[in-house]
Amino acid sequence: MERTDEEIAIACSESSLQEFDHLYLRYSRPIYAFISRRTSDRAIAEDLTSTVFLKALENIRSFTPRKGSFRTWLYRIARNVLIDHYRSHALRRTEDIETAWDLPAESTAEEPVESMLRDRALVKALRALKPSAREVVLLRIYEDLPYSEIAQITGKSEGATKVLFSRTIKELRNVLPPLSFLLLFFPHFHS
Amino acid sequence: MTRTPESIYQELILIDRSFRDHEATLLPIIKALLAQDPAREPDEKFLQDLRVRLRDHAAALQNHSSLSPFSVMQKYFPYLSGALAVLVIVPVFAFFLMKPGTFPVAPGEPLFGESITSTPPRAFGSLTPAEVPVTPGAEAAMGRSQGGGGGLGSSPSALSVARDEKMIMPYPMVQFDYVYSGEFPELQQSVGVYRRNPRAASLPLSSIGSNLNLGTVNLESFAGASTESITFQQDREFGYQIYVNLRDATISIDAKWDKWPISQCQTEECYRRERITLADIPEDQVLIDIAKAFAEEHGIALSGYGEPEVDNLWRRDYDRAENKEFAYVPETQRVVFPLLLDSKKVTDQSGALYGISMGIHVKHKRVMNVYGITGQSYEKSDYEGISNPAEIQNFLAKLDKYPADSFPQDMKIEKGTVTLGTPTLGFAVHYTYDGMTSQELLVPSLIFPVEKVDAPAEYYFYRQSVVVPLAKDLLKEQNYPPMIPYMEGPAVRGVEDAPVPTEEVKPVEEGVESDSGY
Helix, strand or coil, rough: CCCCCHHHHHHHHHHHHHHHHHHHHHHHHHHHHHHCCCCHHHHHHHHHHHHHHHHHHHHHHHHCCHHHHHHHHHHHHHHHHHHHHHHHHCCCCCCCCCCCCCCCCCCCCCHHHHHHHHHHHHHHHHCCCHHHHHHHHHHHHHCCCCHHHHHHHHHHCHHHHHHHHHHHHHHHHHCCCCHHHHHHHHHHCCC | CCCCHHHHHHHHHHHHHHHHHHHHHHHHHHHHHHHHHCCCCCCHHHHHHHHHHHHHHHHHHHHHCCCCCCHHHHHHHHHHHHCHHHHHHHHHHHHHHHCCCCCCCCCCCCCCCCCECCCCCCCCCCCCCCCCCCCCCCCHHHHCCCCCHHHCCCCHHHHHHCCCCCCCCCCCCCEEEEECCCCCCCCCEEEEEEECCCCCEEEEEECCCCCCCCCCCCCHCCCCCEEEEEECCCCCCCCCCEEECCCCCEEEEEEHHHHHCCCCCHHHHHHCCCHHCHHHCCHHHHHHHHHHHHHHHHHCCCCCCCCEECHHHHHHHHHHCHHHHCCCCCEEEEEEEEEEECCEEECCCCCCCCCEEEECCCCCCCEEEEEEEECCCEEEEEEEECCHHHHHHHHHCCCCCCCCCCCCCCHHHEEEEEEECCCEEEEEECCCCCCCCCCEEEEEECCCCCEEEEECCCCCCCCCCEEEEEEEECCCCCCCCCCCCCCCCCCCCCCCCCCCHHHHHCCCCCCCCCCCCC
16 A cells, blocks of 8 residues: 555654655656746756755654645745745846746647637736735646645635635636637637 | 546535536636646656755765764663753763864864955955856746846846746836935945855764764774764753754754644634734744843854844735735744844845844744854955945846836836935845855845835835945846735735635535644
8 A cells, every 4th residue: 555645754754764755756746847837947947846855855854744744745845945936036037926827838739829819818817816816726726736735835724715716716707708708719619 | 636627616616606607607717727737847857866866865864863973872872862862962062072183173162163264356256146057948938147136137038038928927017216315335446245164164973972883884984984964852842953064064953843832723713713813922022032041041152143133024914914814923933133244234135134043933932943053254355346326326226127128018017116215334145156066155235225115006015125235246237126926915806805705615525624733
């Protein structure tokens, strides 16, 4: 039976730090994705991903399962690393921690015009959201985290997180009539 | 968890039943969001390299902890625990210092020395940090120049980030004019830049003990081996772990987490009941007294530091929060003893105090961690200074200025004015890194306090001061304003600010309560 993250983390503390390798294999890609969504540059994403795992490794002995899951703990480190990055580079950077929608989605198969119209409408709507609302959407939609963990990562209550997510989606629905209109002309986008 | 448009739609219905009526419009939006994922695939070589690096680092950390004197003693003398541990720390340390021939510091002298050594002009090379290597394909999204003092190069690459129509700007865009109309202090043709020079001390293994044959391995067989770091642990209630890095001449102290009482909350209700509120925060003087008492109790040398100050930056966010129930109140308050160099305060590049920082747990009224205890040995080298106030005014005039074509054409750019107060002379910490080694540099700077901000109502101006380096190397032109995350202005669309209708909130997974214990 596969060990849980928390069991491996405890093994890091009590046995060998080399056990951390198992956690790295599980989370290197999700954490890189988390960071790359919030930075516009590959080199910076790699640098920050390295920092996250080095910090996690150095502090794994302070991880306490009673306080939350390993995944939550790791994402909090990643979030803090991003915040530190933006604060320390505040005078140098123009990036947006919330999203760096500077690269096109690679897997879209729509026609260019359709894709462009959809992208613009969505991005414009997302741009208008409050950062904390956008963050919850990103954590739920892209990071696929449960509300309890999003709540811990963002420091909100679970109930507030759920409501914020639903309201944000509702808000997007309200401000995206062009998208609905677009769907009339590109019905296969529905499927 | 599985993440499909349908599953997300279903959970939305569980939160708010009214979503049932909007499947036709909601599902495409969710699908579009999923399809818009801006994440990139990682480079496989990067992942593999990092894996190797982590393995090496794990091995190094493992060695540090297993070689720590206390852990060695614990292995052979398991009764050395509990309250005795605190008694062991100081004598062991004294033993290192006093053992003749094993440590370059004379008995009774501080481990990390205090000295200033003069070096030839420009001895530390260019003060401008080296350019970060750019991976292929990433260039278009990166500002190339990383000049100190906050300068960002005006490369076309940098511009392309802001111009990209898919980039989401988090706040209304405001162009600020920084205005200072007062006198300048006397400026010098040449300024002394300091480089912290950790005395790379190391302890021969023999100083740890006379019998280092551990049974499974004989450490004595590693001729010439030495210890670069030491970890001490206090195995008792409210104990600490102390990490001494001899190579970098730094010491940090942290709560030993398993010895500090932590919240046992398993439910949201409990979490809410136990969370820190504004009323729990002690007066600044109480926090300072706790910090000073801790320093005195543990012999933390404060002779090179100024009067401590409480970091109350979080209060700005709290004051701005419309819903105080969810506003962040940190359970650890930070007291900073500012480092003094040449009797002047040292700050970071944002103007925040730099020095020994103590985190005090609000509920326990105890110091929880201490960072920034460092050696005070410096090398000093002269660099060309800014002697003409016009150069500083020119720097301020360009501070946070966007080129006109940086943003989508439909983006509204508003104007604001920041009035600066009389500057003080101080030092700001800069780091340079050449790919192999890093340097911590303390650069003479003018620190202007922000006195007044005229900005659009919805804009949150985050700066408290403006730091202008007085070394010519670092006075690069500034083109772009920073975008600080998570310091939000009032919502452009008030999704979060409306009251939370608790009756709507239903657990997505039946019977599963929040286990938030943070």
